[in-house]
Amino acid sequence: MDVMSDLWLPIVRSLGxxxxxxxxxxxxxxxxxxxIARMQDRLGPTNAGTPAGPDAIxxxxxDAIKILTKELVIPEGADRTVFIAAxxxxxxxxxxxxxVIPLGPGExxxxxxxxxxxxxxxxxxxxxFAMIMAGWSSRNKYAxxxxxxxxxxxxxxxxxxxxxxxxxxxxxxxLSLQKIIEAQxxxxxxxxxxxxxxxxLATMAEVNRLPFExxxxxxxxxxxxxxxxxxxxxxxxxxxxxxxxxxxxxLFSILFLGGWRGPGVDAVPLLGPVWLLVKAFLVFxxxxxxxxxxxxxxxxxxxxxxxxxxxxxxxxxxxTTALVDKLIVYLGYTTDGMRAVxxxxxxxxxxxxxxxxxxxxxxxxxxxxxxxxxEFLPLLSSGSHGALRMRSADVVPLSRHNGTSGMRxxxxxxxxSSTVELQANHISKGE
Amino acid sequence: MPIGQIAFLGFAxxxxxxxxxxxxxxxxxxxxxxxxxxxxxxxxxxxxxxxxFMAAIQIFLYIGGVAVLTVIAIMVTKGVMREDRRILNRPVxxxxxxxxxxVTMTWMIIQLPLPEEPVFPVVEGSLSLLGAxxxxxxxxxxxxxxxxxxxxxxxVVSLYLGKER
Amino acid sequence: MLHPYAQLGIFLLIATVIGVAPIALxxxxxxxxxxxxxxxxYESGNPPFGEAWIEFKPQYYLYGLAFLAFDVEAAxxxxxxxxxxxxxxxxxVEAALFIALLGVGLIYVWRKGWLTWx
Numbered sequence: 001m002d003v004m005s006d007l008w009l010p011i012v013r014s015l016g017x018x019x020x021x022x023x024x025x026x027x028x029x030x031x032x033x034x035x036i037a038r039m040q041d042r043l044g045p046t047n048a049g050t051p052a053g054p055d056a057i058x059x060x061x062x063d064a065i066k067i068l069t070k071e072l073v074i075p076e077g078a079d080r081t082v083f084i085a086a087x088x089x090x091x092x093x094x095x096x097x098x099x100v101i102p103l104g105p106g107e108x109x110x111x112x113x114x115x116x117x118x119x120x121x122x123x124x125x126x127x128x129f130a131m132i133m134a135g136w137s138s139r140n141k142y143a144x145x146x147x148x149x150x151x152x153x154x155x156x157x158x159x160x161x162x163x164x165x166x167x168x169x170x171x172x173x174x175l176s177l178q179k180i181i182e183a184q185x186x187x188x189x190x191x192x193x194x195x196x197x198x199x200x201l202a203t204m205a206e207v208n209r210l211p212f213e214x215x216x217x218x219x220x221x222x223x224x225x226x227x228x229x230x231x232x233x234x235x236x237x238x239x240x241x242x243x244x245x246x247x248x249x250x251l252f253s254i255l256f257l258g259g260w261r262g263p264g265v266d267a268v269p270l271l272g273p274v275w276l277l278v279k280a281f282l283v284f285x286x287x288x289x290x291x292x293x294x295x296x297x298x299x300x301x302x303x304x305x306x307x308x309x310x311x312x313x314x315x316x317x318x319x320t321t322a323l324v325d326k327l328i329v330y331l332g333y334t335t336d337g338m339r340a341v342x343x344x345x346x347x348x349x350x351x352x353x354x355x356x357x358x359x360x361x362x363x364x365x366x367x368x369x370x371x372x373x374x375e376f377l378p379l380l381s382s383g384s385h386g387a388l389r390m391r392s393a394d395v396v397p398l399s400r401h402n403g404t405s406g407m408r409x410x411x412x413x414x415x416x417s418s419t420v421e422l423q424a425n426h427i428s429k430g431e
Numbered sequence: 432m433p434i435g436q437i438a439f440l441g442f443a444x445x446x447x448x449x450x451x452x453x454x455x456x457x458x459x460x461x462x463x464x465x466x467x468x469x470x471x472x473x474x475x476x477x478x479x480x481x482x483x484f485m486a487a488i489q490i491f492l493y494i495g496g497v498a499v500l501t502v503i504a505i506m507v508t509k510g511v512m513r514e515d516r517r518i519l520n521r522p523v524x525x526x527x528x529x530x531x532x533x534v535t536m537t538w539m540i541i542q543l544p545l546p547e548e549p550v551f552p553v554v555e556g557s558l559s560l561l562g563a564x565x566x567x568x569x570x571x572x573x574x575x576x577x578x579x580x581x582x583x584x585x586x587v588v589s590l591y592l593g594k595e596r
Numbered sequence: 597m598l599h600p601y602a603q604l605g606i607f608l609l610i611a612t613v614i615g616v617a618p619i620a621l622x623x624x625x626x627x628x629x630x631x632x633x634x635x636x637x638y639e640s641g642n643p644p645f646g647e648a649w650i651e652f653k654p655q656y657y658l659y660g661l662a663f664l665a666f667d668v669e670a671a672x673x674x675x676x677x678x679x680x681x682x683x684x685x686x687x688x689v690e691a692a693l694f695i696a697l698l699g700v701g702l703i704y705v706w707r708k709g710w711l712t713w714x
Contacts, residue, residue: 014607018611022614069622071628072622082460132499159667170677231626232618232622312703326685488671496668559675566690
C-alpha cells in the first residue's frame with residue numbers, strides 16, 4: 001500500500017539512527033575502560049576466567065546482562081513514579097538529540113531541521129531535570145546534595161556551550177547541522193580555535209567527564225544523585241552518560257572538525273559516516289585522556305571556572321569573531337582565503353591576550369600564597385605530628401574580604417612553598 | 432478530520448490536563464513536573480504552527496530555564512516539601528473566577544474574524560528576518576537593548592540579594 | 597514523502613521506547629524479594645538520620661538566576677547570529693552593546709565578590 005511504503009523508509013532510518021548510539025556505546029564503554037586503564041599503567045578488563053571474547057571485548061555485554069538481572073530496589077518512602085521516570089527520561093533525552101545529527105551527506109539524517117543546532121541545545125537543557133528527579137525522589141541526603149551540585153554544574157556550563165556553538169552558526173549563517181558541515185571547506189577549528197576550546201571544555205562539564213565529575217564522585221558522596229539506584233535503573237544512567245559522551249564527541253566533530261567531510265566523500269557517500277565516526281572516535285578518546293589523567297575538581301572550583309573564566313571568554317570569542325569577520329568583509333576582502341587569514345590572526349591575538357592574562361593571574365596568586373579551607377586548619381599544627389608538616393609561622397590569616405575563610409600558607413624565608421591539593425567534601429546539614 | 436487537527440486536539444488536551452494537575456497535585460514537586468508537561472504541550476502546539484524555533488525556545492527557556500529555577504526554588508524553600516498540603520485553599524472561589532475568566536476570553540476570541548489563510552505566511556529564512564529586525568534601528572533595536580539592561584538588573588540584584596554577609 | 601515533523605515525532609517516540617525498554621525488561625527479568633534492610637536508604641550503613649527533605653543553601657538558587665539571565669541572552673543572540681551574514685557592521689556594534697551590558701554586570705558582580713560559592 002502506498003502509505004506503508006512511504007512510511008517504511010523513514011521508520012527504518014529512525015530506528016537505525018536511534019539504535020546506533022545504544023549499540024555504539026556498548027563498544028565505546030569497553031574502549032574507554034581499556035584506554036584509561038592503559039594510560040594508568042594497568043590492564044583494564046581482561047578475561048580472568050570469564051569467556052568474554054578476546055581481550056574482554058564483550059565485557060560490556062556481560063555487564064549489561066548482569067545488570068539486567070539485578071533486583072530493582074526502590075528505597076522506602078521514595079516517590080515511586082518520579083524515581084522510575086528519571087532514568088527513563090535521561091535515556092530518552094540522550095537518544096532524542098540524534099534526530100538532527102547528520103551522519104552523512106543527504107539522506108543519512110532523520111530530519112534536517114532548520115533549527116538543528118538549537119534543537120540540540122534545547123534537548124540538552126532537559127538533562128538537569130532527570131538529575132533533580134533522581135536526587136529528590138531518592139529521599140537520600142547524599143543523592144540530593146549530589147543532584148544540586150550536578151544541576152548547578154550543568155546549567156552553568158550550558159551558557160558557554162551555547163555561546164561557543166553560536167560561532168559556527170555565525171560563520172555559516174544557518175542553524176542546520178547539515179549546512180554547517182557543508183560550509184566547512186576549512187574546518188571551523190582552524191577559523192575559530194578558541195570557540196572550539198570553549199565548546200570542548202563546556203561539553204566536558206556537560207557530560208560529567210573528569211575533571212568535572214563531581215556529579216558522580218565515587219569516593220565523595222557515594223554515587224551522587226544516583227546513589228539509591230540499583231540494577232538496570234543505574235544501568236540506564238550509565239548508558240545515558242556514555243551516549244551523551246558519544247553525542248558530545250559527534251557534535252564537536254560536526255561543529256568544528258567538518259563532520260562527514262573527508263577525502264572521497266563526493267564519490268562514495270557511504271564514506272561520510274565513516275569519516276564522522278573516525279573523528280568522533282578521536283574526540284572521544286581525547287576525552288578519555290582527560291579522564292585518565294586528571295583529578296576531580298571541587299564544586300566551587302567548577303563554578304568559579306565557569307562563571308569567571310569560560311563565560312567571559314565565550315562572550316569575548318563570540319564578539320571578536322563577529323567583529324573581525326564583518327571588518328574583513330567591510331574592508332573589501334571577500335574571498336574565503338582572506339577571511340580565514342583574518343580570523344586566524346584575530347584568534348592569535350586573542351590567544352596571546354589570554355595567555356598573558358592567565359600568566360599575570362598566576363603570578364598574582366603565587367605572590368599571595370595558597371589558601372587552605374577552614375576545615376583543614378587543625379591539620380596544620382606546628383611540630384612533626386601535624387599531618388601536613390607546615391610551620392605555624394608560615395601560616396598567615398586570610399582576610400574576610402576575599403570571601404574565602406581559612407588560612408594562607410605563604411613562602412618561608414628560603415622561598416620554598418608547597419602547594420596543597422585538598423578537597424572539601426563535608427556534608428553538613430543545610431548544604 | 433485532518434491529522435494536524437487531531438494532533439492539535441491531542442496536545443491541547445494533554446496541556447489542559449497537565450495544567451489542572453499543576454494546581455491539584457498534593458506535592459509541590461509533582462506540580463512542578465506537571466508544569467513541564469504543560470510546557471511540552473505548548474511546544475508541540477508551536478511545532479504544529481510550523482514554528483520550530485518557538486518550540487525550541489519554549490523548551491530551552493521555559494523548561495530548561497524557568498522550570499529548573501522553579502524546582503530549585505521549591506527545594507530551597509523551608510518546609511515546603513512536606514507532603515499532603517491542602518491542595519486548593521478556596522476551591523469554590525477559585526473555580527468561579529477561573530470559569531468567569533475562561534468564558535470572557537472565549538467570548539472575546541470568538542468575536543475576532545479568523546482568517547482562512549495565515550496572515551503572514553511562513554517564509555523561508557524567517558529566522559534571519561527576525562534577527563535582522565532585532566538589530567534594525569527602525570525595527571526592534573530599542574527593545575533588544577532594553578532586554579539586555581533588564582537582564583543586567585536581574586543578574587546584579589539576584590547576586591546582591593544572596594551574597595555572603 | 598512523510599512530513600519532516602512527523603518523522604521527528606516518530607523518532608521521539610522511538611527514543612521514549614528506548615528509554616523505557618531497558619527498565620521494563622529488567623523488571624521482567626529481575627528477582628523481586630522485598631526486604632526491609634534492602635529498601636532502607638543508604639547512609640554508609642547507619643540508619644538514616646533526620647528528615648531527608650531538608651532545605652538547601654540559597655546560593656544554588658542564585659546561580660540558577662544568573663544562569664537564567666545568560667540563558668535569555670543566548671536565546672536572543674540566536675536570531676542575530678543567523679542574520680549575521682546579511683547585516684551591516686553596525687549590527688555587530690549593537691550586539692556588542694547587548695553583550696557588553698550584561699558582561700559589565702558579570703564583571704561588577706565578580707569584583708564585588710558575590711560570585712564566591714559557600
